[in-house]
Amino acid sequence: MLLTLTTTHRPASDLGYLLVKHPDRVQSFELPAGTAHVFYPEAGEERCTAALLVDIDPQRLGTGRGRGRRQATAPDSFTLGQYVNDRAYAASSLLASALSTVFRSALRGESRDRPELAGTALPLEVRVPVLRCRGGADVAVRLFAPLGWTVTATPIPLDEQYPDWGDSRYVDLLLTGTLRVGDALNHLYVLLPVLDDAKHYWVAPDEIDKLLRAGAGWLADHPERALITRRYLAHRRALAGQALARLAELRLADEPPADDSVAEETPETVEPRRTSLAVRRRAAVLAALAASGATRVLDLGCGGGALLTALVADRRYTEVVGTDVSTHALTLAARRLRLDRLPERQRDRIRLWQSALTYRDDRLRGYDAAVLMEVIEHVDPPRLPALEDAVLGHARPGTVVVTTPNAEYNVRYDGLPAGRFRHADHRFEWTRAEFAAWVERVAATYAYTATIGGVGEDDPEVGAPTQLAVFTAAEKGAAAQATTGGSTIDKSTDAREEQRR
Incomplete structure (x- = not known):
């Protein structure tokens, strides 16, 4: 042959x-x-x-x-x-x-x-x-x-x-x-x-692991995954069922929130399929990180590792850390990254840590940037101050990128009842004014400057489906201006000292 x-x-x-x-x-x-x-x-x-x-x-x-x-x-x-x-x-x-x-x-x-x-x-x-x-x-x-x-x-x-x-x-x-x-x-x-x-x-049970290793990154989303799994496992029903269940877990971890699926699958007019909001969101976060000049990055609340995969593929990032409170999510991220198959040099760039974002974690200090992509809305509002302190106060990366749904945009989703959140696990969803007020307060409290933008198509009445904020540490901006003779250094130092007090 x-x-x-x-x-x-x-x-x-x-x-x-x-x-x-x-x-x-x-x-x-x-x-x-x-x-x-x-x-x-x-x-x-x-x-x-x-x-x-x-x-x-x-x-x-x-x-x-x-x-x-x-x-x-x-x-x-x-x-x-x-x-x-x-x-x-x-x-x-x-x-x-x-x-x-x-x-x-x-x-x-x-x-x-x-x-x-x-x-x-x-x-x-x-x-x-x-x-x-x-x-x-x-x-x-x-x-x-x-x-x-x-x-x-x-x-x-x-x-x-x-x-x-x-x-x-x-x-x-x-x-x-x-x-x-x-x-x-x-x-x-x-x-x-x-x-x-x-x-x-x-065909023994270990064939399931062989199938999932070789099919990492493509089999879970393949339209013929059931046929592939059944035949690869020689039509052994029990093994095929186990394999399909594990593939379903991978798909669930990678599945975009309800806003993505509704927005892309129920367009008002027939038109070529648009890029999903999940893809646009990752692209916007990656663009913000690239603009910051970061090389050591934290993905906080990394879930199944969709953003981690993109970060690892970009060689500008010398160290990439994914954290999540769920060990199951970290296991899915490791599978998606194919950590057991990566060359040693690439594997050494990646860290996966279990960590709760409402508690201070010394391991997270000293990084250039951190990402909270679709994370804060999963935190109970009374616990948000603890997250703010742990991330912007204690870990204090030079840049923090935050995305969260825009509640005003929900009226554009067919099939989403009034007053309902886009995801069952969301604890809140903010309007643009509420998000802007939160960003302003957090930036002032922890001596950051911040810019606010949107991701997705900008509706003239209700804005973009996703809100995005980029926080820049005051001392980082001062250092940048110091190289050009700027006068922001003393001001940022005073602000940082006041924040510490």
């Missing part, structure tokens, strides 16, 4: 660094059922192709472990099926196993020699000339297209000389797209066995 991976990124031969396989050598790897060979049919500056050829030994395959509960329905389930079958020629779960053995570092997204390139989306072309595809070419399109691939799945006829016989169960699969090499390999690792739908080994 054969798989080729091609890139036209220049220099294209850098593909060898990402796969950790030298283009000038043929390398072989022993597998439980045969031997895998890696070689490069072409390796130039403009185009490079790596080929994985798996040579199956029927005798070794026949003496291996059981092929799973569904072997009775597999094409090789008859008496001599272990010797007379298509396993040596058609891509199947055996090819996925070879991928995990041969390209282990690439699957983890690691490259010691080209770490930046490993995190870069490259123009890729994947070809699997003979792939067993249960359900036909349409299933291949349904599985790969939502992941950003352009899919060409050409059915292979039973016999080219007799076209009336129809098509076989095999397709010639061609995928093209711009993706990270690690993501591309993980897509193949999961979806090749799904298309094959006849695993060659017994």
